[in-house]
Amino acid sequence: MFDKDYKIEDLMAFDEKYVLHTYARRKIRFSFGDGAKLYTPCSKQFIDFGSGIGVCSVGHGNKKLFEAIAEQTRDLIHLSNIYLIEYQALLAKKIIELCGYDMRIFFSNSKREANECAIKIARKFGKKNTQTTKDKIIILESSFYEFMDDLFLEKILKAKNINQIYDLIDEETCAVFIHLTYGEDGLGLQKQEVQKLTKILKEKNILLMVDETHSGVYRCGEFFASKIYGIVPDVVTISNGLGGGVPIAATLSNIKDIFEPGDYGSIFGGNFLSTRAALSVLQILEEEYGLGKISEISEFFNQYLEEVLKKFPCLFEKKIGLGLMCALYVKNEQIQNRILESAFEEQLLILKAGKNLISFLPALNISKEEITEGFMRFQKACEKI
Known part of the structure; x- marks a missing residue:
């Protein structure tokens, strides 16, 4: 699952020294995933609403x-x-x-x-x-x-x-x-x-x-x-x-x-x-x-986004997007960065898009349970702003 010979500090140091600095790395190490959930080596669980920028379309660890x-x-x-x-x-x-x-x-x-x-x-x-x-x-x-x-x-x-x-x-x-x-x-x-x-x-x-x-x-x-x-x-x-x-x-x-x-x-x-x-x-x-599952999940996910929009008018202006390619407009870039950090602290992965968008690109087969848990964490993150 992961190399036990190295601590995360060692790997971050190697990355800093040997990899060109094109990404602002977070100090986090994931060892495996299951659906929309990601786990660190010490079993700390994150909900992934980004799916690798929409890449992991069938989730993490898909058996088929x-x-x-x-x-x-x-x-x-x-x-x-x-x-x-x-x-x-x-x-x-x-x-x-x-x-x-x-x-x-x-x-x-x-x-x-x-x-x-x-x-x-x-x-x-x-x-x-x-x-x-x-x-x-x-x-x-x-x-x-x-x-x-x-x-x-x-x-x-x-x-x-x-x-x-x-x-x-x-x-x-x-x-x-x-x-x-x-x-x-x-x-x-x-x-x-x-x-x-x-x-x-x-x-x-x-x-x-x-x-x-x-x-x-x-x-x-x-x-x-x-x-x-x-x-x-x-x-x-x-x-x-x-x-x-x-x-x-x-x-x-x-x-x-x-x-x-x-x-x-x-x-x-x-x-x-x-x-x-x-x-x-x-x-x-x-x-x-x-089976109509993509449509059903998309509607379920977007209902939660609408609830967040109504609950936090001081943070968000509007919701945009189609299906499971959606985003929330934030008031300004400072709020955007604070939301991203707060969500990470709540063990939720979301995406930054431009200067004023919080983007959501979950796996297309994400479960309703994962969506519900993810938005519970997102609301907690927003409440801290």
Whole structure:
């Protein structure tokens, strides 16, 4: 479970000395997990409302996922993509069946790589299907954060809002890349505006690409948030919850012949281990969705959020989000930081998003008991502010 030869102080010292300082580490050591619960070596229990930033979509220590991974590590972990990878083919088939889009898929390892592939598709489309080279891509400034800005920065234009997209479109534009659930002011884009944009881009032969790396794989209640918006994008990217903790990402494209062998590739993308894990995750979540459990749990979780919002108007302004991708607006950044610290003291893990959001991304199969216990701790944390 954990290395008994080292104390946490030793490990923190090693981390400080040998690991680049890109993260502000908390002095905590988790040794195992069970569902939405995490335990330290001394059995101190935390409730996890973050699930590794929405990555552990079927919770910690999931038996079905564990068995699939263990069995696959015994047989084959990795081979070159020049050979047939059984579970890659089966996973691609399953994703297409679940989303219902007529597309083909490229597998990679992360959100960044999935979006990089989308940009490659857009640029190749701009050269292949037009008389003049079209290589400009428009993104919504508020939709892309983290490390997106430096991806192929040349000829990527930022629109401040969805209306400004139309002002930036010209003869050289090949694609518009948006994130539906992280839009202007963090509120997500309006359904009618997105449908209007989709129609206009179709008329102009410009690709609509949607980043579903956070919102996909049932996180918003449907397999894709795009389904909720009533649109069919040309390109979709997914990652976070797909592998249940095993790194894997995918780029879906309705331009099925955009690549030929040798045009693009990934060394680790879609290997035996990651695709077997992802297929297991989708089988688990497909069953949960089919039984109505994801919808039920989402409603239960959001009811608690509404109660917190009403009980602490001095701390929170409003609730936003879809499904189990939700957040509370706090009054200011100082309150945000105090809530995060107070929740940690109450043994609850929640997430910081920007300067004024407390984000909640629990496992999609979190139990009602875990939700109830987690919100008891959250209310105690808020009462201390």
